[in-house]
Amino acid sequence: MRNELALIKLGGSVVTFKEKPLTANFEAINNIIRVIATIKIPLIVVHGGGSFGHYWSVKYDMHTKPDDYDPYGISIVHESMICLNQIIVNSMIKERLNAYAVMPSNFTSSHRPIIRKIDELQDIAENGIIPVTFGDIVHIDRRKYSILSGDVIMRILSQALHPSKVIFAVNVDGIYKNIKTKETIKEIKNNSRSIDLSRVEADVTGGMRRKVTEALKIARSGVDVLMLNGLDPERIINAISGSAFEGTTIKGVGGKKQSA
Template sequence: MILIKLGGSVITDKARPLTPRKKAMDAVARVLRKADEPVIIVHGGGSFGHYWSVKYDMHTEPKKYNPRGVATVKNSMIKLDNMVLESLFKNGHSPYCLCPSAFMSGNRASPKGIREAGEIAKSGMTPVTYGDALWHGQKKTYILSGDRIMTHIARVLRPRLCIFALGEDGLYSDMKSRKLVREAGSMRASISATDMDVTGGMARKVREATAISRGGTRVFFVNGNKPRRIADAIGGKFEGTLFR
């Protein structure tokens, strides 16, 4: 089984609010169609969910956020998810929309719900879920990042491989020279985040990838704007950063 996160910087133009990158979605969908094993897809919010999260000052910490903001974030993520589903469908997949509330209760993951997602993937369909604004309880809500979802799913299903498709080639040891870190270990990599990203940016991805790799699953950071690199990672070759 392959678990892949499609970064918001791949499927949207993060410099332009509410702007999808449909050609990029199609390119990734075509590559994933060639996988000969079950696939589960998680995607980020990019210039949709993240944009509104910033506008309404919403974060991963559960709080009593503006109800209007919660509704706006959720509606924008549904719109973006529909575009991802449409792209997958027209490129030969049988996508199955899996809202994060199907496997989350408050801020805790439901192993039963995640195992069911695994069964759906094994049936020939492609579960698709995404980062979202979720109910926490006691009138509180929070932002659940797609990166965190990757860890929740990986801990239960133990996929063969996890791929984070980014807008960069991987981690850099230095942003100025853009020297790529081939294998993440004790080396301190250069980590950057955009102002729009309220879920932790690259730092969050590194933390989640490290947690997943400690569970025994290899994790690749690859450039999702170069879809061939996703195919290479699936096949055991890669151009990016490896966590293991």
């Protein structure tokens, strides 16, 4: 059974200017927040790193593979994500939204879900507060750390909570059938063969390739995944309400909520 809950991922390319280090896209953030303010069901927000965390993770050569990374780089990447999270949370509070910052280390361990803590996020969301979490550099064991992307967090939360809506707000109109013509695929029946993943642009946290890969995993747990352009935030409302929207729907197949 699906929970009346929406998960929205705000891509780093939407909330920041990725070509300008450490530069938030305040206009896009505020436009999305005004739309989020109209959503009537419980909500959890996840955001990417964009020109904050991504910029520093490239500079210090950090990846999703656990490794003994530069301790100073670990500190800088983590601090930059806290900074971006604070920008988004503060912008939400200015719009009278009850945003609540949550570090991913609060509900994951070594990239695995802590189900009891994830259930707490749902409780928070159902009581008028919006948890806002983010991709980050996380501790694995001893001296090893790893990038935990916002896209993987979306998959972890979706598989645990089985929400009614899962939305990836990106800076393109959906998943392209043909990248040259920018023709989008309207619906995917969870068949990755219809997507040429090798031609999808990627960055240190996976870029669109990671999003598509994780979205397919989410859909296999029984949840529809909607990918749309967050720079046109009205599409988020259309997707939430079940109205027609411009973007790609990856249809969910049978799956069950995880248990502790």
